Amino acid sequence: MSSETAIPRINGERLWHSLQQLGEIGADASSGGVTRLSLSDAELEARQFIVCLMKEAGLDVRQDEAGNLIGRLEGELPGAVVTGSHIDSVIQAGRFDGPLGVLSGIEALRTVKEQGIRHARPLEVICFTDEEGVRFGAGYFGSRAMAGSWDEAWLELTDFSGITLKEAMERANLKPHKASQAARSGEEIKAYVELHIEQGRVLEDREIPVGIATAIYGHRWLEVRLQGRADHAGTTPMKLRRDPMAAAAEAMLAAERIALQAGGVATAGTLQISPGAINVIPGEVIFTLDVRHERLDSLAEMARAIESAVNQVADERRLEAAIRIIDGADPVQSAESVMAAIAAGCGELNIPEHRMICGAGHDAVVMSGITDMGLILIRSKDGISHHPQEWSSLDDCEAGANVLLHTLIRLANDIIV
Structure with missing residues (x-):
C-alpha cells in the first residue's frame, strides 16, 4: 500500500x-x-x-x-x-x-x-x-x-x-x-x-x-468419575469410609502439581456430588479437568500423568475410577x-x-x-x-x-x- x-x-x-x-x-x-x-x-x-x-x-x-x-x-x-x-x-x-x-x-x-x-x-x-x-x-x-x-x-x-x-x-x-x-x-x-x-x-x-x-x-477435557459408598456422616468411622469427595480433592491438587511441573495449565471446572447432602458421605463424585499446553507431547504426558494420579488415589481409598476424554484439540x-x-x-x-x-x-x-x-x-x-x-x-x-x-x-x- x-x-x-x-x-x-x-x-x-x-x-x-x-x-x-x-x-x-x-x-x-x-x-x-x-x-x-x-x-x-x-x-x-x-x-x-x-x-x-x-x-x-x-x-x-x-x-x-x-x-x-x-x-x-x-x-x-x-x-x-x-x-x-x-x-x-x-x-x-x-x-x-x-x-x-x-x-x-x-x-x-x-x-x-x-x-x-x-x-x-x-x-x-x-x-x-x-x-x-x-x-x-x-x-x-x-x-x-x-x-x-x-x-x-x-x-x-x-x-x-x-x-x-x-x-x-x-x-x-x-x-x-x-x-x-x-x-x-x-x-x-x-x-x-x-x-x-x-x-x-x-x-x-x-x-x-x-x-x-x-x-x-492444545487442550484435553477430562471427565473423572469416582465411585465409593454413601454412608452416614456421623456414624461411619474415618477408617471405614470410601469417600470419593476426599479423593477428588487429592486428584485436583495432583493435577495442579502436574501442570506446574510441565509448564502447562490444569483447571477443575465442574463438580457434581451425589447424593449431595450435608450429613451424608458422598457415594459418587464427577468432576472435569481442562488441561492445556503449547506442545503436543507435553499435553499428552500431562493427561497420562493425571490419569495415573487419579487411579492411584482411587486405589488407596478403595474407590472405582473412570476417566474419559470428552473433548480435545492439538x-x-x-x-x-x-x-x-x-x-x-x-x-x-x-x-x-x-x-x-x-x-x-x-x-x-x-x-x-x-x-x-x-x-x-x-x-x-x-x-x-x-x-x-x-x-x-x-x-x-x-x-x-x-x-x-x-x-x-x-x-x-x-x-x-
Whole structure:
C-alpha cells in the first residue's frame, strides 16, 4: 500500500455500537453478564442480529449446513480470505469474547465495500456455531464441520435439560444429518485470520494494545468419575469410609502439581456430588479437568500423568475410577505468511509488533487444519474473561479491527511482506 494514499480505517464508533447492541441479547440486568448458550433462544435472536448486520454491510449472506453464518464479498481470484469467530457464550459471560471477532470482521468487510478497496480474492466473515462447548460438553461444532471433521455422534450429546444437539439443531431449522456437508477445502479458503481479546494480562502488562499469536495451546477435557459408598456422616468411622469427595480433592491438587511441573495449565471446572447432602458421605463424585499446553507431547504426558494420579488415589481409598476424554484439540502454530501480514498491518498503523503464545482455544485452532491461520489478540483489562467484568476499550477494539482490516487486504491482494 502506498504511503501517499490515506490509510484505510474502520469506523470505531460503529463497531463499538454493534458490540453494545449484541451485548444486550442474553444480558442479565442484575449481574451485567451475558448468557447466550449455543442454539438457545438468546443465541438464535443474536444470529438474526448478525444476519441483519451482514446485509447492511452489503455482503452476500448464507447459512451453511452446520448453521455457520457466512457473509461474503466476491473477488476476481479463487480462494477466499476468511475471518470470523462466534457469538455463543459461557454462562454469565462478558460482551467481547467471540462477538468482537465476528463484528470486527463485518466492520472490516463493510469498510472494504464502502471505500472501494481492491481485493483480488473473495473476503468472508463467518459466525461459527457453538465454539464454547458449554451447552453440550463439546465445542467447535461449526468450525469442525467446515474443516471436515464433523462427528455424527455429537448429535446425541445432551444439555442440562436432556435436550440433544440433534433436537436443538432441528429447533433452529437445521438438518443435523447434513452438517458434514458444510465441509470446505483449502482451495476454497486461502487463509483464516481471527481477532480475539487476549483473555490474559500479557498485553496489559507490556502496555501494548495488539498481539500476534505464534501458537495456540492444545487442550484435553477430562471427565473423572469416582465411585465409593454413601454412608452416614456421623456414624461411619474415618477408617471405614470410601469417600470419593476426599479423593477428588487429592486428584485436583495432583493435577495442579502436574501442570506446574510441565509448564502447562490444569483447571477443575465442574463438580457434581451425589447424593449431595450435608450429613451424608458422598457415594459418587464427577468432576472435569481442562488441561492445556503449547506442545503436543507435553499435553499428552500431562493427561497420562493425571490419569495415573487419579487411579492411584482411587486405589488407596478403595474407590472405582473412570476417566474419559470428552473433548480435545492439538496445539497449533500460526502460519508465517499470515503472521507477517499481521505484523505489516501493525507497522502501517504504528502499533508495536508483539508476538506471543495464546493460551485460549478458538475456532482458529480447527481452521488451521485446512488453511493458513493467524490470530490477532487485543488487550484485556485485568486479563478478565468469561465473566461480566470482561472488558476491552473502544480504542483497543478499534486498533485490533484496523489491524484485521489491513491483514485481510494484504492477504486478499497477495501482497508479499
